[in-house]
Amino acid sequence: MTAEHPLNQDISLADWTYTMSRSVLRQMIGVVSQPGILSFAGGLPAPELFPAADYAAAITHVLATDPKALQYGLPFAPLKQHIVQLMAQRGITCTTEQIFLTTGAQQGLDVLARLLLNPGGQVMFEEVVYTGIQQVVAPFQPHILTISTDLAQGMAVHEVEAHLANGARPAFLYAIPDAHNPLGVSMSQARRQQLVALAVHYNIPLIEDDPYGLLQYDAPIMPPLRALNDSHVLYVGSFSKILAPALRLGWIVAPEALMPKLAVAKEASDLESSALTQRAVSAYMDAGYLPGHVEQLRVAYGHRRDAMLAALCNYFPAEARWTVPKGGMFIWVTLPAEVDAAALLHTAVAQEQVAFIPGHAFAVPGHNVHNCLRLNFSNCSVEIIDEGIKRLANVINSIRKMNLELCDHLMPQYATP
Ligand SMILES: Cc1ncc(COP(=O)(O)O)c(C=O)c1O
Structure with a gap:
């Protein structure tokens, strides 16, 4: 919520616009659609399969x-x-x-x-x-x-x-x-x-x-x-x-x-x-044309979902959890509580050129899903899915290692009588 005038001018807008913030999702799509980024962010169909x-x-x-x-x-x-x-x-x-x-x-x-x-x-x-x-x-x-x-x-x-x-x-x-x-x-x-x-x-x-x-x-x-x-x-x-x-x-x-x-x-x-x-x-x-086309999508997306689930099993920390979708385009991942998905996104884009949408973009205000993320599996090939999930896991593991080292560093002070 912000009391700031949305246009910074003297035009008077409807009351509700003063509580309006730009969709977090749209803002992030800007960050994650830069060239060279391997993106699991958008809710996009596979362009090569458009009929x-x-x-x-x-x-x-x-x-x-x-x-x-x-x-x-x-x-x-x-x-x-x-x-x-x-x-x-x-x-x-x-x-x-x-x-x-x-x-x-x-x-x-x-x-x-x-x-x-x-x-x-x-x-x-x-x-x-x-x-x-x-x-x-x-x-x-x-x-x-x-x-x-x-x-x-x-x-x-x-x-x-x-x-x-x-x-x-x-x-x-x-x-x-x-x-x-x-x-x-x-x-x-x-x-x-x-x-x-x-x-x-x-x-x-x-x-x-x-x-x-x-x-x-x-x-x-x-x-x-x-x-x-x-x-x-x-x-x-x-x-x-x-x-x-x-x-x-x-x-x-x-x-x-x-x-x-x-x-x-x-x-x-x-x-x-x-x-x-x-x-x-x-x-x-x-x-x-439609039945054959939908069947083609089902087969292709089913493979992509399976590839992403397999990559999550192979590379993500054992403590991470994720949904196993029966359909659609998305997997929801819950990371260990100490990993903040928004911070993870910035590091993942900067260091490994891989992107996703942090869960808080979808939460009704007041609900905390800071350690969750949404991954799209329909828009990338199975090879890219494997590579991207591996890179994302590298970033998660390095953040967790840093957190652990920080804890080790701080612990002796707390332990001092
Ligand atoms: C759950 C849900 N509802 C509605 C829409 C909007 O779909 P459309 O492109 O048909 O407007 C989307 C698009 O991603 C969606 O995920």
Whole structure:
């Protein structure tokens, strides 16, 4: 929090902007994307796997055949039909009337928050969570009720229950049940069922953010929350990770009655998502390219995850712990308590040209994860993953050695009677 005027000028801004700080994550991406840095920092897909040629064919076809592609227009109905089929692969039954197209999942979160949350209202999410949801709710200056996360089982649903039993009534609860960003954990089946039952009992909307649901590498794959309930779960999906982030295309699955309100909330921000992109993605799917492409991503990312897990076993200190993600792009590492991840990042970039994101970038203020870090495994080859984790381990080991030497040096003084 800072009382400083954000523009240093006389323009008066909305109250909430005075508590605004630049996203720690964005600041760090600047540091860690310098040339020559071997980076596990960004949440980036593998660029060499983008289906550029097939997408080029689809977009060229659309431009040549559809005069509406460059015009303002209604959401493209055939794309909604494709999304209904994609959702069926996730075990979700829905109709085109329940699909709302968005400019990426981020806009899906934004419009839902604007429909559900009053200024100063309550919201509920995990202590360590995707920064995008924190940014979405910030203008509402909400009271954030936090929930801890079990790194094996996911969200601590008993804490949700305790809050609700004590009278909390959040405008919504936000969850990433599969391949959590940044924690890499997936919620157990039992917790999914308990969470949905609580949402129904207390009449609380659940926003289910699922950008990684189709990128899972191990069986069994658990049903998303929306497959368990269609009245209280508002599902958010995205083409960013299964096709390309630059398309800026996502969707919401919500009760049909909400569609007109969603449309008004979205129009206020961008009128509509790109007609050209909607048609091009639909044409790409008409051609049947998506299933093979997603399978290729699953195989490649599964290998990269395994390579990173193996390298962590091989090189990291025995006391370190990490999540074993079933899907997605991230591993969350907990280092011995004496290692500060922010200091580690500076040394790792300077000495070994390797980068990651310190855990505190994702923590709701007041929650301490100083010794944790998020590693991305989707954006580097298995060879680079091995090399980068080895280098990072070197830095961790040298910091720990220095700490030990310092202790040895100081101990005799403390030991003096
Ligand atoms: C959990 C989560 N939600 C939403 C998003 C935003 O996705 P999109 O690119 O579709 O806006 C991301 C992007 O990394 C994410 O990790």
